[in-house]
Amino acid sequence: MVAPLVLGGILTRHGASGPVSLRISEVEAYSGLGDDPGSHAHRGETPRNRVMFGPAAHLYTYFTYGMHTCANIVCLPEGVAGGLLLRGGEIVQGEPFVRERRGDAPFRDLARGPARLANAMGIPLGDGGADVLSGQYSLRLRVDPIVDVGRSARTGVSGAGGTDDYPWRFFIPGDPTVSPYRRHVPKKRATGAG
DNA sequence: CGCACGATTTGCT
DNA sequence: GCAAATCGTGCGA
Known part of the structure; x- marks a missing residue:
């Protein structure tokens, strides 16, 4: 299980305005192996999730709800789809740039939630496929992995992927930057439709 | 080509 | 607490 290694790790991005570092406090695992209905890779490789099938330690970004960008770290070897969605973290460097x-969001909310996190780090959609270990990114894992990590069903995932059958959400217990668990809310479309 | 939905966030009441 | 904002992706014909 790789997720506990990433928890507590420091992800740094050297953006245009300045370096921003994030201590990762919450992630969700997504796999293309077996049946993971919640994973973007579930339907097989597409131009979209292509980077997830690539080598580990690369960035997988995606766009959702027409306005939000989220970032994952590919964590399985090339040829095997797998990623960790960065759901929450604490800004440890570069708060002014964030x-x-x-x-003026509360400090704990700066990178609380996947879309906020990506926004806080200034990760553009175009950074998908970027190496996390070189270039403007760097990732420093904990030397002593956190043993007592929290674990639960994934947040906001529709269908079977959001049930306890896939308890692949990992977080640091008690950390204020961990997003509150929220069950999947069915999307309602135009008004009056019924 | 057309249709429907999504690993969400924010603002108002 | 609920509803809106908003567009790329995936699938069927």
């Missing part, structure tokens, strides 16, 4: 984008 606030340029996130505004």
Whole structure:
């Protein structure tokens, strides 16, 4: 299980305005192996999730709800789809640069939630496929992996992927930057439709 | 080509 | 607590 190694790790991005470092406190695992209905790779390789099938330690970004960007770290070898969705973390460096984008949000909310996190780090959609270990990114894992990590069903995942059958959400217990668990909410479309 | 939905966040009441 | 915002992806014909 790789997730506990990433928890507590420091992800740094050297953006245009300055370096921003994040201590990862919450992730969700997504796999293309077996039946993982919640994974973007579930339907097989597409141009979209292509990077998930690539080598580990690369960035997989995706766009959702027409306005949000989320970031994953590919964590399985080339040819095997697997990624860790960065769901929450604490800004440990470059808070002023983060606030340029996130505004006056409470400190704990700066990178609380996948879309906020990507926004806080300033990760553009185009950074998908970027190496996390070189270039403008760097990832420092914990030397002593956190043993007592929290674990639960994944948040906001529709269908069977969001049930306890896939308890692949990992977080640091008690960390304030861990997003609250929220069950999947069915999307309702136009008004009056019924 | 057309249709429907999604690993969400934010603002108002 | 609920509803809106908003577009790329995936599948069927």
